Each structure stands twice: as structure tokens, then as C-alpha cells.
Amino acid sequence: MREEILRLENVTRVVDDVVLLDNLNLHIFRGEIMGVISLNGYGQESLIELISQNLPILYGRIYFHEELVNNYAHSSYTRNKVYVIEDPTKLVKDLSVADNVFVLRRGFRKYIINSHVLNRQLRRLMDGLGIRIDGRTLVEDLSPFEKCAVELLKAVTMGVKLIVVKDISNFISTADLAKFQRLLRHYTAQGVSFLYVCNHHEEGFKICDRISLMENGKILKVLENSKFRREFIKPYYVDAFHREEIPYKEGKGVLRFRDVVTDTMDGLSFHVEKGECVILLDMDRTVMDDIVRIMNGEMSVESGEVCVDEKSYQVNSSREALREGVAFIGQYPVPGMLFEDMSYIENLCFLLGEKTQGIWSDRKVQKSVGKEYEPLIGPDIHAKDITELSLSSLYKLVYYRVHVYRPKILFCVQPFADADMPLRSQIILLLRQLKKKGIAVVILATSFSDSLMAADRMLQVENGKLRQEYDRSQFYHFSQDATVL
Amino acid sequence: MEKKEKNSFFKSFMAIRGIGQVITVTIGLIILCIVFGILSPTFFSGRNVTNLLRQVAPILLVGIGQSFVLITGNIDLSIGSVIGMSTMISATLMTRGLNPWLAVIITLAACLVVGVVNGTLVAKFNLPPFIATLGTMTVARGIAQIVNNNYNTDAIGDAAQGFRDFFYYGKTLGIYNPVWIAIILFLIFNFILSRTRTGRHTYAVGSNIEAAKLSGVNVFAAVLKVYLVSSFCACVVGLITCATAGMGTMDAGNMYEMYAVAASVIGGVSTLGGQGLLFGTVIGASIWGVLQNGLQFVGAPVGMRNVVIGFIVIVSVLLDVIIRTGRKPRKKAN
Numbered sequence: 001m002r003e004e005i006l007r008l009e010n011v012t013r014v015v016d017d018v019v020l021l022d023n024l025n026l027h028i029f030r031g032e033i034m035g036v037i038s039l040n041g042y043g044q045e046s047l048i049e050l051i052s053q054n055l056p057i058l059y060g061r062i063y064f065h066e067e068l069v070n071n072y073a074h075s076s077y078t079r080n081k082v083y084v085i086e087d088p089t090k091l092v093k094d095l096s097v098a099d100n101v102f103v104l105r106r107g108f109r110k111y112i113i114n115s116h117v118l119n120r121q122l123r124r125l126m127d128g129l130g131i132r133i134d135g136r137t138l139v140e141d142l143s144p145f146e147k148c149a150v151e152l153l154k155a156v157t158m159g160v161k162l163i164v165v166k167d168i169s170n171f172i173s174t175a176d177l178a179k180f181q182r183l184l185r186h187y188t189a190q191g192v193s194f195l196y197v198c199n200h201h202e203e204g205f206k207i208c209d210r211i212s213l214m215e216n217g218k219i220l221k222v223l224e225n226s227k228f229r230r231e232f233i234k235p236y237y238v239d240a241f242h243r244e245e246i247p248y249k250e251g252k253g254v255l256r257f258r259d260v261v262t263d264t265m266d267g268l269s270f271h272v273e274k275g276e277c278v279i280l281l282d283m284d285r286t287v288m289d290d291i292v293r294i295m296n297g298e299m300s301v302e303s304g305e306v307c308v309d310e311k312s313y314q315v316n317s318s319r320e321a322l323r324e325g326v327a328f329i330g331q332y333p334v335p336g337m338l339f340e341d342m343s344y345i346e347n348l349c350f351l352l353g354e355k356t357q358g359i360w361s362d363r364k365v366q367k368s369v370g371k372e373y374e375p376l377i378g379p380d381i382h383a384k385d386i387t388e389l390s391l392s393s394l395y396k397l398v399y400y401r402v403h404v405y406r407p408k409i410l411f412c413v414q415p416f417a418d419a420d421m422p423l424r425s426q427i428i429l430l431l432r433q434l435k436k437k438g439i440a441v442v443i444l445a446t447s448f449s450d451s452l453m454a455a456d457r458m459l460q461v462e463n464g465k466l467r468q469e470y471d472r473s474q475f476y477h478f479s480q481d482a483t484v485l
Numbered sequence: 486m487e488k489k490e491k492n493s494f495f496k497s498f499m500a501i502r503g504i505g506q507v508i509t510v511t512i513g514l515i516i517l518c519i520v521f522g523i524l525s526p527t528f529f530s531g532r533n534v535t536n537l538l539r540q541v542a543p544i545l546l547v548g549i550g551q552s553f554v555l556i557t558g559n560i561d562l563s564i565g566s567v568i569g570m571s572t573m574i575s576a577t578l579m580t581r582g583l584n585p586w587l588a589v590i591i592t593l594a595a596c597l598v599v600g601v602v603n604g605t606l607v608a609k610f611n612l613p614p615f616i617a618t619l620g621t622m623t624v625a626r627g628i629a630q631i632v633n634n635n636y637n638t639d640a641i642g643d644a645a646q647g648f649r650d651f652f653y654y655g656k657t658l659g660i661y662n663p664v665w666i667a668i669i670l671f672l673i674f675n676f677i678l679s680r681t682r683t684g685r686h687t688y689a690v691g692s693n694i695e696a697a698k699l700s701g702v703n704v705f706a707a708v709l710k711v712y713l714v715s716s717f718c719a720c721v722v723g724l725i726t727c728a729t730a731g732m733g734t735m736d737a738g739n740m741y742e743m744y745a746v747a748a749s750v751i752g753g754v755s756t757l758g759g760q761g762l763l764f765g766t767v768i769g770a771s772i773w774g775v776l777q778n779g780l781q782f783v784g785a786p787v788g789m790r791n792v793v794i795g796f797i798v799i800v801s802v803l804l805d806v807i808i809r810t811g812r813k814p815r816k817k818a819n
Contacts, residue, residue, distance in 0.1 A: 092688070092689045092692045092696050092759075095692065105701055106701030112681055
């Protein structure tokens with residue numbers, strides 16, 4: 001019989017009269033990778049929190065290593081030996097890799113630190129994994145993949161038997177994800193178990209042994225490895241994932257990168273047409289940040305040229321960029337890109353203030369925008385306090401704000417990061433709305449997942465260069481769902 | 486093989502966080518010394534150099550304490566008042582006939598209480614360090630005034646001559662004792678910061694407090710320790726001040742908290758926490774001392790000296806903020 005690492009039995013967790021976990025059952029065995037796909041994101045955080053720490057539960061029992069650690073009658077608030085790998089990293093960026101792995105952990109007894117010995121030990125561990133990171137390197141200088149590998153190593157060194165890997169494809173590239181998944185397999189062979197939390201079933205299918213589908217804090221179904229097929233998951237997906245062809249005008253290049261060289265770009269060239277949606281798949285997650293920095297004036301190119309509307313593009317600030325018709329939606333835009341002290345309509349008109357004089361003094365403009373967008377947004381447009389609105393409504397606000405402003409190009413950084421399934425389908429619809437208005441959309445991403453649903457082209461960038469270009473007819477290479485559902 | 490080892494040593498040396506800034510300020514210090522040496526030939530005289538070292542020692546000591554606190558991302562504004570308290574308590578006890586060394590121990594205990602209070606307010610009750618230490622600054626200054634009923638003390642007398650020699654007038658191997666005290670404390674605290682678990686925890690708390698907590702670091706203990714180090718260093722400077730004047734003055738240590746911040750940040754200790762080397766503080770304190778001394782030699786008024794030092798502090802902090810917020814990710818290797 002397989003050794004059980006974690007068992008949650010009929011667990012119900014209620015906080016402030018809100019049911020976060022509802023009669024939840026979950027078993028993880030030794031050396032197993034259990035996937036959790038949350039269909040609406042609800043309860044996911046609470047589940048991870050509860051696995052990490054024995055917090056009060058209304059009903060049920062939790063067993064860790066076959067020992068009862070938490071139940072409805074008594075919760076000790078103690079921490080379980082669980083490590084969560086997520087973004088932001090739990091490593092200390094100003095210390096070296098060796099310090100993070102060995103010194104910063106419970107149970108490190110030595111008072112005087114011999115860096116040479118630690119580096120030697122680390123090298124031995126790294127060799128076992130087949131990766132090369134100098135123990136003296138500062139964590140700040142590591143790539144996202146290296147940070148994850150170091151966290152994994154740290155967790156194993158701490159003697160942790162269950163590691164939660166949360167939404168990892170949001171912060172490491174597709175190429176690195178495969179490498180990381182190989183590391184997970186290496187450790188499962190040694191008896192370490194993983195809870196792999198992700199938003200997309202295709203990602204989970206590649207690595208997990210079993211997958212639990214979760215909705216409203218409840219496990220709906222556990223899929224065995226043999227059932228990792230689209231037809232088994234399709235009934236749980238909303239029907240919004242269908243393609244819609246929105247033509248764009250070819251030959252009207254609105255953005256052009258011509259042999260651009262920076263620290264991370266090595267002669268990058270590509271162009272984007274008006275009203276086109278392009279995924280820029282950053283295979284090793286090196287150029288994304290630089291593209292944003294170039295476009296908002298924080299950085300200039302070493303050589304090459306960036307053109308917007310066939311004119312050389314050079315700005316000094318994001319405000320100037322906006323005036324030139326370049327807008328941005330960052331990763332995790334809610335609440336990052338909203339002003340909580342402003343009403344919905346004020347937030348919606350915020351960018352418009354750059355175009356229209358007197359928008360803040362003349363209520364007529366705001367009223368007119370309200371009237372035009374009410375059919376699209378609904379009654380939430382009249383909300384005075386946006387903090388009371390749903391996540392879906394706030395996402396609408398972020399995207400419709402760009403829609404109102406109507407820039408030439410919109411850069412979206414990882415738009416599907418952290419989004420549950422309904423939200424992802426909504427983002428796809430919002431991206432389509434922007435396309436319909438003739439706005440060119442550039443999705444900067446490390447994984448394509450649902451971006452393919454809205455995209456016309458995909459540009460694969462590796463080592464700072466354009467490696468490959470795929471048009472819509474070739475998307476089936478990457479995702480069945482992008483073309484079939 | 487030898488070349489490889491040399492390369493490895495150089496690589497390790499250059500990999501030390503903040504070493505670049507320390508090298509830069511060291512070059513700045515050398516240039517300053519050359520400039521003042523040219524402007525005033527007596528600048529490099531043996532007498533001036535020994536005096537300069539003695540002048541720098543207290544600044545280095547308070548700089549060491551402040552550096553520990555800054556590395557955890559906090560600040561200690563009570564340093565100057567603790568110096569005043571230390572001076573007044575030790576002098577008062579000595580003028581009342583207490584054995585000087587017993588007076589030193591009592592003074593040390595009293596100053597460490599301030600460190601405990603600072604650490605507890607900041608780490609346990611989550612008070613902003615600026616406000617917490619501003620409060621203890623006023624309290625400590627008040628204690629310095631209360632100790633001798635709002636008067637400066639009389640001379641500490643001949644019985645305390647050994648104390649005065651140990652802390653200020655005495656020489657060992659031709660170098661004044663305060664310099665030795667500073668060197669020994671620097672070596673001890675530098676060892677703690679760079680080679681021990683306590684040191685790593687200090688950096689970890691300043692760099693990412695949440696990560697530190699999750700890695701099993703006792704944040705309260707780490708913060709308490711740095712405030713204790715700061716109070717200890719301020720206490721020693723108070724004792725040096727008492728030995729220098731031979732009496733206790735209520736306003737002793739005024740503005741020293743600012744000198745401490747200046748020595749630290751000029752030497753590359755980050756006000757944002759998580760970064761800094763004590764060797765940098767040595768250079769920072771030396772720059773402060775050389776500027777004070779050198780500008781005096783060339784006849785610059787006190788006001789001008791303060792303007793120059795203040796300007797250097799602002800530029801140092803500005804550089805730190807620019808470097809830390811503008812640091813780009815490493816280029817991915819092919």
C-alpha cells in the first residue's frame with residue numbers, strides 16, 4: 001500500500017461567514033504529483049494556506065504523514081513541513097544561493113559559516129540535478145528558472161516531503177518549464193510529493209499523476225493519468241472558449257522592431273499590423289521587460305530602430321508613450337492598474353484625460369462615455385466604490401479603459417497569469433473587443449496557453465532573436481483546444 | 486593553476502555585494518587625502534594623522550552600530566542621546582566615588598536597556614523605527630539631564646585616570662587607545678556580520694523580511710541584536726567622550742546619530758536594507774574625518790564643512806537608490 005503524505009477529509013473552512021473550502025477531500029501519496037486546477041480560482045489560496053498551516057476548520061480532519069494534525073475540534077496553528085514555490089520567491093535576494101539553501105532554514109545549527117564548505121555541498125547537490133549554479137551567486141542575479149530550482153533544492157534540503165508548486169508557468173518560460181518539470185520527476189523518484197497548482201489543464205496533463213478539478217472550494221472530480229484527455233475535461237469548461245475570426249488589415253504595419261539590440265535583444269526584428277493580435281512568446285524570459293522599458297521610454301536601444309506608424313519611436317516617459325498611442329496592461333492589473341479612491345467612471349476615463357482637455361471639470365464627457373459603455377459594462381459603470389466590485393468587473397474596467405482611449409498599440413504582459421477559467425475566457429473576449437476597434441495587441445508571454453484563442457500570429461523569441469513565426473493555421477502544433485473547442 | 490586560484494579569489498572578492506561601492510569610496514578617500522595633502526603640507530604630518538585617527542574612531546564606532554541597524558532596514562536615531570546618557574551616567578557615578586570600572590559596567594547595562602527597548606518597540610510592536618527611536622532619543626536625553634539634576638558633572642578626578650587613559654589618552658604601540666578600541670570592535674562585529682549565522686540573519690531581515698520569517702529566522706531576535714549592537718557602540722563612544730572631557734556634559738553626543746548615518750551611507754550601506762559592508766563604514770567614517778580635518782586645515786568655516794558633508798550624504802543615498810531600483814536582470818547565457 002502506498003504511503004499517504006497528505007489527506008484532507010471532508011474539510012470545510014469558513015472565514016468571516018464565507019465558505020472558502022466546502023467539504024473538500026484530497027489525498028496525496030508519496031512520490032506523487034497531484035495537480036489542482038481551479039475552475040474559478042475560488043478556495044485555491046485557502047487550500048494552500050491550510051496545507052501549510054493548521055488553521056481552524058469548521059469541519060473535517062487533516063492528516064499529514066498519516067498523523068492527525070488538524071481537525072474541527074482543535075487547530076494548533078502549527079506549520080506543516082510544506083514548502084510553497086510561487087511568485088514572488090521566498091529566497092532572500094541579497095544573499096548568496098548557498099546561504100539561502102543552507103543557512104536560512106530551521107535547524108541550521110552552525111554559528112560560524114564556512115562558505116567554502118557550503119559551496120562544495122551545494123555543488124554536489126547541483127551535480128545530482130544536472131544544473132550549474134555557483135553557490136556564491138546572489139539570488140538577485142539568478143534567472144526565474146534558477147530561482148525555482150534553488151527553491152526546490154532548499155525545500156528538499158529542509159527535509160520537506162510535500163512541495164506546492166503554484167502557477168509556475170506565470171513566471172518561468174515554456175522552455176524552462178520543461179526543465180523544471182524534469183527536476184520534479186527527479187525528486188518524485190526520491191519520494192518527494194508535489195501539489196501542482198495551475199490554471200490550465202494542458203500544463204497539468206504534461207506533468208501530473210492525477211489532477212483534481214476544483215470549483216467553489218470543492219473537488220468536483222479527480223482525473224487519473226489515463227483520463228488526461230480533452231473529452232474528460234471539456235464538460236467542466238465554459239463554452240466561451242471558441243475562436244472568432246476578426247480580420248485585420250495587412251500591410252498597415254503599426255509597430256516595427258528592426259534589428260533592435262539591447263542587453264537582452266540580439267537584433268530582434270518583427271512587425272505588428274493594425275488591429276492584429278500577436279503573441280510574443282519569450283522562450284527564455286529575457287526580452288519582455290526590455291520591450292516594455294523601450295516602449296515606455298525607460299530604456300533606449302543600443303542599435304536598430306523601433307517605429308510606430310512608420311515613424312521612428314523615441315519617448316522619455318510612459319505619458320509620452322501614451323500620447324504616441326502606446327498603452328500597457330501589466331501583469332496582475334487588478335488592483336495594480338486601478339485607482340481605488342476613484343469611481344468606476346473616473347477610472348474608465350482616466351487615460352482619456354490625456355486626449356481630451358477638461359475631462360475632469362466637464363462632467364458631460366464622463367456622462368457621454370458612461371452612456372456609450374453602459375451596454376457593454378452593465379450597471380457596475382455607476383459604482384462609486386470600485387473595491388466592492390467583482391474581479392471580473394475590475395478586469396473589464398482595465399481593458400475598457402484602453403478601449404475608451406483607443407491607442408494604436410496595446411502591450412499586455414502575461415494577461416492570463418493567475419486568472420481562473422471564467423476570467424480567462426473573459427480576457428479573451430476583452431482582447432477581441434480591442435481588436436475590433438483596430439487596436440494592435442501585443443501579448444508578451446512566457447507560455448501561450450489561452451493567448452492562442454485571441455491571437456493572429458505567434459512570434460517565438462529565443463536568446464534575444466526571433467526564432468520562428470507561426471500564423472493561425474499553424475497553432476494546432478501547440479494546443480488542440482485553441483482550434484477545436 | 487595558480488592563475489586559476491587568483492582568478493577565483495578575484496571573482497569571489499568582486500562577487501561580494503556592495504564591494505563596487507566600497508572600492509569607489511576608497512578611491513574617493515585617496516583622492517581627498519591627496520588633495521588636502523597638496524593644499525596643506527601639514528595634513529600628512531605624524532601628529533595630524535594620529536589625531537585624525539583618534540577623531541575618526543568615535544564616528545566609526547557609531548557608524549558600525551548604525552550600519553547593523555540600517556542593514557536590517559531600520560534606523561536608530563537614539564545613538565546621540567545614548568552617548569549623552571553614557572557620558573552622564575558614567576561621569577556622575579565616578580564623581581560620587583564609585584570605582585570607574587564598576588561605573589562602566591552600570592553605564593553599559595543602562596545603555597543596553599535602551600537597545601532592548603528600541604528592538605522591542607520596532608520588532609515586537611511594529612512601531613516605525615523612525616518614530617520609536619525618536620521617542621527613545623528624547624527619553625535617553627532626558628535621562629542624561631536627570632542623572633545629575635540638570636547639571637553637567639564636576640571633573641571625574643584623579644581616581645579615574647586609569648579610565649581616562651584606557652579610553653582616550655593612553656597609547657598602545659604608538660597609537661591612541663580609542664583607535665585600538667575601534668579596530669578591535671570593527672574586527673569583532675565584521676566577523677559577526679560576515680561569517681556567522683547572526684550576520685546572515687541580519688542581511689536576510691533587511692532584504693526580505695517575509696522570506697526570512699518563512700526560512701525560520703527569528704526576526705525579533707535579529708532586530709533586537711542590531712539595536713543592542715548600536716546601543717553598545719554608542720555607550721563606548723559615550724565613555725570615550727567622558728574620558729576625553731574628564732567630566733560629563735548633558736549635550737554630549739548631539740548630532741552623532743547623523744554622523745553615524747553619514748558614515749554608513751557614504752560607505753555604501755543601503756538605507757533600503759539588506760546591503761552593506763562594515764569595511765565601507767570604515768571608509769565612510771574616514772571620509773567624514775578627512776573632510777572635517779582637511780577643510781579645517783584649508784580654513785573653510787564650520788558651516789561650509791557641514792554643507793559639503795551633507796551634500797556627500799545626499800549623493801551617496803541617491804546613488805544607492807538609483808543602483809538598487811535601476812538594476813537590470815542578468816543577461817541570459819546562451
